[in-house]
Amino acid sequence: DADVTQTPRNRITKTGKRIMLECSQTKGHDRMYWYRQDPGLGLRLIYYSFDVKDINKGEISDGYSVSRQAQAKFSLSLESAIPNQTALYFCATSDPSRQGATDTQYFGPGTRLTVL
């Protein structure tokens, strides 16, 4: 079974609709992240959470909100979707085991969102 899962895998919606993307992980990691990937721009950080009560904005948080319902769950919401939010969205987790340790991020399979 996958350690980091995302639902849905694909979604088509209309401008103005509210949509939620969900991420769950079984790795037991405290840190979770949401990225979007656009062609030619690589991955950009939207929000990140170091634990249930710690949520931080990333590089491109405008138009998005998040909810950390539990250690294992981190949801991304688009309150009123617009076409330029059409992208591939990735959830990731990490777990720095000790100060100075390499902190690899583990990615989910991605959600392809299309806003018409």
Next chain:
Amino acid sequence: AQTVTQSQPEMSVQEAETVTLSCTYDTSESNYYLFWYKQPPSRQMILVIRQEAYKQQNATENRFSVNFQKAAKSFSLKISDSQLGDTAMYFCAFMKPTGNQFYFGTGTSLTVIP
């Protein structure tokens, strides 16, 4: 701010040959981490290799190795004995120890030709 630059949007290599993907970065940090991720057509992001800046020895992982030049802020990935399954988009990423934020390059699309 940290920036990561991958100057080769597309590359190709013959099967069994060696290819090197380039990555440069800009930072004022002295301690940081560098990564290469692979994204095949399945779109899953897969860790290929990682390097800690305070380690002078270049990281290796089977057919994958890096050439880390800290002074030049360069972090290239060498793939030896290229295989068809290596066909993918490759992303270079930089991470500061504090804040745990990743900064990704724009990617290099690698095609392995049979």
